[in-house]
Amino acid sequence: MSSAARPLVEARNLVKHFPLRGSGRLAVRSVDGVTLTIGRAEVLGLVGESGCGKSTLARLLINQIRPDRGEVIMDGRDLLAMRQGELRRFRRTVQLIFQNPLAALDPRMRLIDSLMAPLAAHDTGTREECLEMIHAMLGEVGIDPGLVERYPGQCSGGQLQRIVIARALLLRPQFVVCDEPTSSLDASIRAQILNLLNDLRRRFDLSLLMISHDLRALRHICDRVAVMYLGRIVEMAPVEEIFQSPRHPYTRALNAASLLDEIGLDAAGRLVQGEPPSPVHPPPGCHFHPRCPLADETCRRQVPALERIAENHEVSCHHWRTSTS
């Protein structure tokens, strides 16, 4: 990566806590100080267990919700300082693809109307021009144009996910967040969709944030992977390093758990104990210490900083040197 080019997305110290209703000052600490960058035409994977804050982080990055603290710089401009008009133009350049395509489409609208709506919202041209763009895009995602006369309930999950992808790409975004785009799909359809995304990102020069709880799904498509645990990033590195030389004990556990066939049940089970603690009362020190086989007194007391241990490789663990062995 050339250091001269400024990354497309820069997030600094993002914090988002959701207050718990009726419990005074308690809050769900969904995102708790996240700093990351995504380069132009780069695909960053974001992996972590359910509830660790992946979707919240994604929604912060595309300005769907506002952070309590921190900033998001997109293409050199501060997202949080943007005014209405500028925001609307910004909206075109970031898009979101959902986990469940059936839920992401209005059940009462024909697919063609769902595809047309964003184009109309941005005054993209006459109806004929819009239709032409839609047909071209349907070709890109491999959908027969006749299908769009139907309602969402009449199509398969794989078809609907292609439609959702087409709808997002129609606005020619630069940055697309895919929030577990394949986890509601069958293995064969999942492969088709991942192939499609990989293909489209090359052709449209897209920057992607690929969210998943399954590391294996990220291997094929990502350049770098960020591993998240309880609201914080614990390791971030190029994808092959995450697979071949993970440094954080949690990354190693995730890695083993998603590659059960290669690593075996016993080894995978030994790498992590117990279950993720509640994000309302995260453990002090390193959030991972109650489950970590390497945890010691330091871990219980001191929060490890996100440390740069190599070009492009960051880890937040007191004992990352030990954990390599």
Add this chain to the structure above:
Amino acid sequence: MTMVTRTVRWIMRQHWTFIAGLLSGTIVALLLITAPVMSLHDPVAQDLSMRLQGPGGDHWLGNDQLGRDLWARLLYGGRFSVVVAALTLVLSVTIGTLIGAWCGRVGGAIDEFVMRVVDVLISFPEIIVALFLIAIIGPGFGTLVLALTLVGWTPFARLARGIALDISARDYIVAAEVLGCTRTFILLRHVIPNALRPISAMTFLRFGHKLITVGALSYLGLGIQPPDSDWGAMLADARQFAVRQPLLVFAPGIAIMVTALSVTLMGQGLEIDADRSRRLRTGES
């Protein structure tokens, strides 16, 4: 033609209560619309020689205390009751749905405020508000509609807000926001169409209630003023003659009941269907 066949098919797919209500409701509506044709007599023409006559001849239901044709009065009076009830409902639904859905979408202080207003208004019986207004601006058609609408929009606002809140959490609304659709567009294209079914069910269910309220106000002499009349006023006028000519009381009473019942049945049918399709949809996903 396709429009007609589509409508017919749609109707045939509904619950049987809807179809039953629709049938009887249509008959009532047709009778009221064609009142000038269906009644052989002028509803206000008095003929004291025919006072309190029972059914017979071309006076199908007999005559009232002033010798006016009861059938004609029933049809013309019904027009008034039904129009007031329907008009206030249409106004209430439109206002209520827009305000409610909008509040649900914007949230915050505005929402909080409007909902408190709704809470206050909803606790007033419609009839009290109407009495109050009539005391200020005098009785009449306009007052009646105004009074009933003033309170009538609140339950619709509450329902629409609840639906809007529920829908706002759905992915397709988030998608529309991310795609840059405007607030108005989301409200009109996503939120309201998805709220339409429960709202229309509630509209039908409230109709009977409105009809009876209109009747009650007229019964108290606060609705329509003579020489015009409606079912409530007819009931009130017939009170003292109930023993000598029970039909005078029964006819408007039954008319109110049948009309209210058929519309309520339609509402129930719609509600059952809304429930059924919701269960189907959530069961699938």
Add this chain to the structure above:
Amino acid sequence: MISPDETPCLKVENLDISIGDTIAVARGINLEIRRGETVALVGESGSGKTVTALSLIDLLPPPLRVTRGTVSICGQKITDATPDVLNRIRGNRVGMIFQQPSSMLDPSCRVGRQVGEALRLHKRASRGEAFERAIELLREVGIPEAGRRARSFAHQLSGGMAQRVMIAAALSGDPDLLIADEPTTALDVTVQAQILGLLERERKQRTLSILLITHDLSIVSAMADRVVVMYAGSIVEEGPVAAIMQAPQHPYTKALIDCSLMRKAGGGDLESIPGTIPSPAQSIPGCRFHPRCPHALARREGSVCASDEPTATRTAEGHLVHCWAAEP
């Protein structure tokens, strides 16, 4: 080594399951599980795995019913059994765990009592005894502070804990056969390894037989002794885990393993299967996989694949393939 003449723990012969009388959702299912063996039943969504599992203990929901064939558990015939016998078998011989643990637990009942319920019903234990035994079981399945947890309600448990409770409940009747329908699909990956490890431990300790239903092939190679692959309601291949995972013979099995383990094809893309699984209502003559099959013989010699249902070919000891292209 298990002697071949021992009565199998589960034996299914020629089982057909239909919606009403006409639409078949499973046909000609033959399945055998020996004592202490884990058999994985795999296939895409809608291939009939859950339906098959439910039919084993006569729990099919109404429009679905068994139209042909027999099921025996530990030599006892389930099909046509009286309700009494059925209940005894369900309580003492078979335990079942499901994908969504929290939805299978009664929200208004303390988990200890639910785990002890089978003991009260089938082993005639007193309430106190059952509760004590339940706490023991909860401890066995790795629930910390089991005594306290036994008094909590289902919604107070995390997904992984709830699944452990389900396992404890399934084990309470001391069954011979455990049917696990996607037991870890709803759980986090790191918790998944723990739950599977627990199942594996219990299997060894109790010489349990396990029917493990899943669509994740990486779980299969870590857990199973034998694998049965289902496609669109029929078994297409079965055999020892090593043979299936390393040398699958049926084109569908090959494709399923490739895309489940996200292997790459020649061009750098991930392997995928074109098309989608047919619905039970769709009638497809011949091999049900032929519209999606890259090796469909139809294109080569005559039209066997498109017209005749493939018969089983034995390619190796215990390895059966239902494909015209398979060679013995």
